[in-house]
Amino acid sequence: MDHHFTCPRGFPICFLFLFAIICFGEGKRLLVIPVDGSHWLSMRAVLEKLTERGHEVVVLVPEVNLLIKESKYYTMKKYAVPYMQDDLLQRFRLLGSNPFEEVSFPAMVIGAYRTLMQLIELNSVSCDNLLKNREVMRYLAENRFDALFTDPAVPCGVILAEYLSVPSLYFFRGFPCNLELAVSKCPDPVSYVPRCYTAYTDYMTFRQRLLNLFVSLLETTLFKILYSRYQEIASELFQREVHLPTLYRNGSIWLLRYDFVFEYPRPVMPNMVFIGGINCEEGKRLSQEFEAIVNESGEHGIVVFSLGSMVSEIPMKKAMEIAEGLGTIPQTVLWRYTGETPPNLAKNTKLVKWLPQNDLLAHPKTRAFITHAGSHGVYEGICNGVPMVLMPLFGDQMDNAKRVESRGAGVALNIIEMTAKDISEALKAVIYDKKYKENIQRLSELHLDRPIHPLDLAVHWVEFVMKHKGAPHLRPAAHDLNWVQYHSIDVLAFLLAASLLALFISMKCCMFCCRKCFCKSGRLTKKSKSKSH
Amino acid sequence: MDHHFTCPRGFPICFLFLFAIICFGEGKRLLVIPVDGSHWLSMRAVLEKLTERGHEVVVLVPEVNLLIKESKYYTMKKYAVPYMQDDLLQRFRLLGSNPFEEVSFPAMVIGAYRTLMQLIELNSVSCDNLLKNREVMRYLAENRFDALFTDPAVPCGVILAEYLSVPSLYFFRGFPCNLELAVSKCPDPVSYVPRCYTAYTDYMTFRQRLLNLFVSLLETTLFKILYSRYQEIASELFQREVHLPTLYRNGSIWLLRYDFVFEYPRPVMPNMVFIGGINCEEGKRLSQEFEAIVNESGEHGIVVFSLGSMVSEIPMKKAMEIAEGLGTIPQTVLWRYTGETPPNLAKNTKLVKWLPQNDLLAHPKTRAFITHAGSHGVYEGICNGVPMVLMPLFGDQMDNAKRVESRGAGVALNIIEMTAKDISEALKAVIYDKKYKENIQRLSELHLDRPIHPLDLAVHWVEFVMKHKGAPHLRPAAHDLNWVQYHSIDVLAFLLAASLLALFISMKCCMFCCRKCFCKSGRLTKKSKSKSH
CATH class of the missing domain: 1.20.5 (Single alpha-helices involved in coiled-coils or other helix-helix interfaces)
Known part of the structure; x- marks a missing residue:
């Protein structure tokens, strides 16, 4: 018996260790360069699962950030940046504050552009500081990683992957529009693939197709504006002229938060993996507080209302308009809102600072979901089969709202123009007109009937790239x-x-032949003429 | 206890039944229109698994066929055709007999075209007879199916799906070339996607790209020639002018026997599912007979040699050349050959009428695989990580061979020009030059590292289409x-x-302005001139 394998640290740990080795092979090391904001939340779920499967995850973040916090699932490596928490908060808040202002179209575009450029500037400053941080760069050089996992919306990870000669994977959705298509040289016909921010569907009129073409031509310019600073940063790092799209093309796999129940079908490339709905977990049991509210709603059920974490305050006039609209339905409305309570708030509406959105949507008593149409929320709505009233605020939300509406699974409202009556009618439509529930239910069934959960699929491909040092067989010539x-x-x-x-040549030949013939006949005629004389 | 659920026909059956209902939901009914030949073999595996999962499968076949036999896994519904087994056999054999003849290029093309047209004619006769068979058509109309599963190389199933208004799935590879791309309106850049029969890789010279463009232009003509008879058959059935590509576009899902370790990466569509390697099962234990041969081979191991079931006889001169080549290596060669034994057969070479190809390839003593580069064989080679010597005969085999060679996993030979020395050198290269083994091993690892087995993936999508009545969300606008x-x-x-x-307009405006100016100055000049006078 003494010759048997013995376990120095007690059986359970040893068993787990052996189990991990047998099941998953050797643990690998993953370097993560995330992008702050809601994008991070789904990415975090992948990292947690990777850690559970025995890999080591290091997340590289600026010391000033919004949502990326310490966790037992990863090692956080921070680097200094020359701005404060308040700078970041202020610039992020600007994104969510404009949508309620009634401004002219050019003013809106200029405002959106300015806000965006301020955020981009902050990101590029952060990137520059990372790449010039000797201590961090030495750490990265000394600690060999098997792959780099990044959100390529900010190209810092793309540059770092090249610098460290590490295979990379991208985790991406939406912004900048069509980045994945442009980088992957994926054909993208303007005739039926609507461009971002147009809010067109895949069936376009002649005029829409014309404008779609113009927007697609603008995309290249947008990429240049967005990434010119990074091109400089990269050129400085590599001490040579760097072509950023070429660096992007070294990415092995694009993990895209898309699903075709929501996106319009279009050509894709073999290294694109679709993990739309990755954020939608199975609904958990509600806390006593929320369970009580839901149970009290009686036969009418509840409506879940959230405009996302970016909106802390709505102008009072608009808030009162919304409150009035919400008061016209018999359902209990759970409104996640941190601003001042509108004085006309009806009895059926309960304001909360936070709500368990997915768990509430999963509850059978939920009748509708009022959302700003952020991609995470929309997927939770689809996943749980809840018809939606969509109040898009900015960015890709207009497109998301249009997509849900075009599938007959919701009603989109214009946040600036909508009245209490519009809100009331939209809510009554999605709650009482059966077709909305049927359509979202059908989308939900299609979405959930998949051979593998998007989270497992994402984990598979990260492990694939770590194990095989990339996926060169998927790189198109x-x-x-x-x-x-x-x-x-x-x-x-x-x-x-x-x-x-x-x-x-054939014309010359013909002419030559013709000339020969004519000359001959000309000469003949002359001859015959002279003869006749 | 009496109130408990009781099981009238005994526990085990009842339990299985309940288990099937709980696990798989209600069993569905699938109608299958296969294409005879090697394509059928992989399709059959999918049907077997579907039956195991509680679905009912009906296979519709002409009473005269090659490989589609009765099975416990499906109900076979036969229909009469006006030709005999010998007609079919003779036309199939013609496909495999030409490759050894040394003929001029035009004669080869004409020969191949004639053989192909004879087979197509037979298929269209079969289809016409099916659609005019009242008894079968009544049976199909009376028995509602949830989906139709067909190999669209022959469009009979495509026509029948439209006629029965049943959602359909396609199981496809290779012939006619690029059918899936043309039908799906999938962009297919000629600059790096090599066309069939060109044997080009995805890296082409200027001349190759020029020829690739020509071949791609010929494809449309080929489709028209191939399918004109079916267009007539369909138009007759529907009593209206039918556009066959439009019928094809109703297919919900393309199950494509492709994998990008073997295919060149190119744009694809969201309704394409890649199930390359579906035919490669885990190697089973060899029978005593083969186990003995393999064990006797000693340290040198064995070479597996098969030119597929289409080749029954090789011209003696060529067979002797091959036998001589095989005799030069120390490995034992297992040669599947039904023709006359070449008199110079070396001691190391054993002729067999049949061999368990996949099981032999899976054996650790197998050093090389000599194959005609049919897609099934190549996938078995990749799957088991055995370097190949490729002797392509016809059809897509030249392309397959080129692909394996371009990955550095095998050596392709020209079956007409190859000498005993070429065979010997190719074999020694793939056996002793480590890079071939390393390359095929790498391909094998990439191929096998997938989130779900191709067979399970195929079954998932068939069930998806049966359950959801198609996949309309994947149909591009x-x-x-x-x-x-x-x-x-x-x-x-x-x-x-x-x-x-x-x-x-701007030119007109400019001209108008210029004229105005000139006229004025002209008049002024005149005036001043007249004044000066």
């Missing part, structure tokens, strides 16, 4: 062609030149 | 655009016209 070659312009030009040459 | 709209020709033409008009 298109990445090694220039624009002329990719579009076969050289081949077509050659064919055109050859055709023209052939035409020219 | 492109299918409802005409050629002009899809390519935005109308939008571009409008922009061109608008630009020309703007140019014309």
